[in-house]
Amino acid sequence: MLPKTNTPLLEIRDLRVSFPSASGHIFPVDGVSLSIARGETLGLVGESGSGKSMTSLAVMGLVPRPHGKICGGGISFKGRNLAELSNEEMMNIRGKDISMIFQEPMTSLNPVYTVGDQIVEGILAHGAMSRREARDRAVEMLAKVGIPGPEKRVDSYPHLLSGGMRQRVMIAMALSLDPELLIADEPTTALDVTIQAQILDLMEGLKKERTMSVLLITHNLGIVAESAQRVAVMYAGRILEHASTEELFRTPLHPYTRGLLDSIPRMEGRVKHLRAIPGMVPSLETLPSGCKFRNRCVYAEDLCGAAEPPLHEAGPGHFVRCRRWHELRAPMEGGGAK
Amino acid sequence: MKFFSAFYKRKIALGGLLFIVLLLLFALFSPYIATFDPQEMNPVDKLRSPDGTYYFGTDNFGRDIFSRVVFGARTSLTGSAGVILFSLSIGVLIGVSSGYFRRIEPYLMRLIDVLMAFPPLLLALVLVSILGRGMGNVIIAVGATYLTRTTRIVYGLTLKLREEPYIEAAISSGVKQKWIILKHILPNMMSPLIVQATFTFAFSLLDMAALDFLGLGIPPSIPSWGNMLSEGRMYLTRAPWLLIFPGACIVLTVLSFNLVGDVLRDRLDPHFRRDIEGV
């Protein structure tokens, strides 16, 4: 394995994405900063509506036009600022340097073309190979992702494949040109639990083979614990906490993170109630002033509404956006989800 | 995004609405707006181009085109309104029955399918020959052709609505069938049916004008835009105003209804949009 260089592969700085709304503008991504090193998996965790998907779409240049747009910040990738590139330039990067797979394998493949045709299409779009070579590559990738009988399967139509198989095809398609970064947006959410593990293992294995970085987006902390080296927790368009996985699970500092970890049902011991975070994710149009989480936070004080806290450095590589973080430093009961 | 345009009608559709209102007024108050008796013939003044007395000119019998157009509004609006009433009422009856009571379904829908195999105008034509000319018969004839489309739509909607959980809930709480239909199914069909009605109005107007044009619709004694075009055809080169004004009226009316119908459809639940076929 190559030694990790110090320059991150992807660095998002203060990214903002805006959408017009009835009352002006809303910002599904509001000042997000992240970085992913080479060969690293970063887990981006949050409930639906937190802006995690939109962040990834922004990286890919796929923010829904015509209304949405990147209105601030930068996305640095291999020396270029993706936020400033034209669509044509982004087209070159998509599928080749950065690939993305989505949540719904059942509907993410075009039903009228064969699986092979769709993989080949992506390859040919980047002018890398001849059609013959592309097809061979497609078969090769299908084999790599563990699809039995790839020479036959390559001519199958998607509707003949199960959800798990289709997601494997998506992975094959995404990795066919050896991208350096794979963005996986809830890749296992729509799959059966047993298949989830298989897919995650597959992704791990493929990643190790080729020093690929992964941005793993999910609301499922269990997945993150298993696959990611670093974790960032997102809420209402902002990063609330980020740290190494181990550190986050051992010493979660943000009340939201704690709430998330707390709400995981536990098998051991006596559980009387399921703990949930009170309240609901606020709509982006009616965000509270100051700290965006304060309406649901059991530790909120008046000062929390005055101004939004910046990211405090709580330890090496561990950042948290909470005023009271040092008061909440006690480790979790029961050692967290692990 | 859609929520912007939903908040105010496109300006042009507003124009369409205004035109419809204007038309309504013309139709209601024809005798007061028209400058002459539409049937009055003044052979002395025949084929005059539009001027101060005869706003739209006169036809080959010396009849004032403007007045005839005004009264024609009455004819057209009555006709289309009749078609809507006819096709909607029967369509809803048949559609809901076949959609709800699965036993009759195959027979009724088969019949409808067969009827739909005939090009609408031809069907109307044959019906008019059987029934004879006259406003009522034209309404029935043209109404019958729109019946099939309406029934199809109502049928589809009924099938969908039937599967809704709240209907199931109502049935299991012992609510009577008739009540369910009246209180739950019908009201939920209102919106798409209203949209359908606007478009039916527009297209049935065209169809009836076509029948008039062919000489198979409303008898020539009643001024109608289609009739005027049929009669004016011979004077295409000599007196184009015979064709311009009635034709323009038809176009503007149909256009207005289409515009309004479009806006109505946009404001409705997008789910229903897919169920409205044919437009």
Place this chain on the structure above:
Amino acid sequence: MIPSLLLASIIVFSFIHLIPGDPAQIMLGDQATPEQVQGLREAMGLDRPLYVQYGRWLSGVVRGDFGTSIFFHQPVLHVILDRAETSVLIAVFSMMLIILVGVPIGILSAVRYNSRLDQLFSGLSMLFASVPTFWLGLNLMLLFSVMLRWLPTSGFPSILESGDWTNLRYLVLPCITLAAPNSALIIRLTRSSMLDVAKADYVKTARAKGLSEGAVNIRHIFRNSLISVVSALGFTFVALMAGTVVTETVFSLPGIGRLVVESVLRRDYPTIQGIILIIAFLYMVINLLVDLSFALLDPRIRYS
């Protein structure tokens, strides 16, 4: 299909015989004596009970004999085929026009959703859908035939007989007249179909692969809209085939639409029945073809 056809023919038969008026009387005119009228009726078999008449007709049809036209005194099939040339040519060329104009504009409108171009096209297509065909025809005639003298006003000398393909120019205006409102429909349908498909997940995937917008629009969005579009085109074709009465009247074309009207007016029962049966048959054939095309277009249908 057969039972539906049968049902259709029964309906048509009963309807037509409900039309008041006696063909024999019409043929012989006012001067004829009652005996003469009765004699003709018997000769034509019109005095038998309806179901007998129907039975005879049906047995003839099965053998390919559609009966004899009361007016033309020729086999009905022959009469129909005479006029078929005009109607088929009009239908085919109008369809071509509709496809060549309607589909691309529909695609363009969808791709440039809500742009000025889209609004312009939407407005124009709504306008054309609101114009009565006969009015459009008359105006076109006024402009191109009378004022500019580029094209003939009316009639259509047969191409098959004369071998003269320049006669097609007689069909230019009628085809445009027919194509206009129908294109409007196709434009709107293509556009809305594409807008619907554009929301699909696989479109997102296609973009994420780095495909150009053009490739996404055509290979993914349009390709998956084809089913709706083909369906609508099929329906349009049938409507064109026989619903052209008005255009044929305006341009004095010897087509099937006018034949129907005239036959109805003349109470030429066998002809009417023959035409309507053939049209219904055509309709069902086209439906079948459209259904088959679905299987071609969508692999999911193939396997079920």
